[in-house]
């Protein structure tokens with residue numbers, strides 16, 4: 001799609017050097033420009049503005065997603081110089097600041113999958129909730145499928161993400177269901193001990209360090225569900241799924257557990273896959 005938009009401004013050789021993927025978040029486009037095309041970045045950005053209709057701003061991604069807040073450095077290239085936008089998905093609206101908060105449109109299918117598993121009256125803790133994406137889709141979708149969850153705690157240590165989560169809960173009219181909590185997940189879980197039916201751990205880089213905290217949030221004496229995200233090195237998607245299940249088993253070895261399913265969410269780098277396991281844990 002990106003290469004097609006650039007047919008008039010780049011040669012076939014230059015187009016082949018460009019990454020075919022780019023992120024479109026609301027009306028903001030984030031593109032990775034290889035070193036060989038740096039001199040043409042403004043030309044590329046202006047072509048995107050002309051050809052990709054909803055685009056109002058174009059930024060270059062100049063670092064990987066990094067740091068505790070999982071954000072990426074951006075360089076403004078063309079259009080309106082702002083990083084706040086609104087993204088729509090599954091009937092929900094999300095205000096997202098693409099410079100100050102994590103957001104990926106590529107997790108949309110996973111958000112819907114987990115939302116559809118939530119049953120009526122569940123208490124859910126999202127330990128790494130960001131601007132509220134998983135939490136708000138759960139709160140909005142669950143009533144249509146299996147019943148309304150009663151409370152979803154959305155924890156994040158990035159204050160910008162928590163402010164936007166509060167606003168997103170309001171604009172989606174789920175502020176009575178989604179409770180934003182600012183702070184470190186391990187500390188917040190001490191206060192949320194033994195209350196949850198389901199815990200989400202969408203921080204694949206570090207989830208293994210928070211397993212004890214996650215399990216401590218589940219209702220005592222009951223079997224709860226933990227959605228455990230991890231990054232797995234493997235040569236193929238199939239191998240990643242198998243290794244993901246082994247990795248999950250190891251992470252929960254101190255608890256009575258079984259893995260209902262492990263799936264590959266997406267490829268996040270050369271031979272690195274993001275997986276999610278749905279783990280049934282007796283707390």
Ligand SMILES: C[S@@+](CC[C@H](N)C(=O)[O-])C[C@H]1O[C@@H](n2cnc3c(N)ncnc32)[C@H](O)[C@@H]1O
Nearest residue numbers: 068069102128129130133156157158184185202
């Ligand atoms: C990969 S993002 C996922 C955000 C959100 N679930 C989503 O999919 O849009 C991980 C989030 O965890 C937050 N985070 C990182 N370390 C944390 C910690 N120790 N306690 C709470 N939140 C943390 C980051 O700020 C970031 O928003």
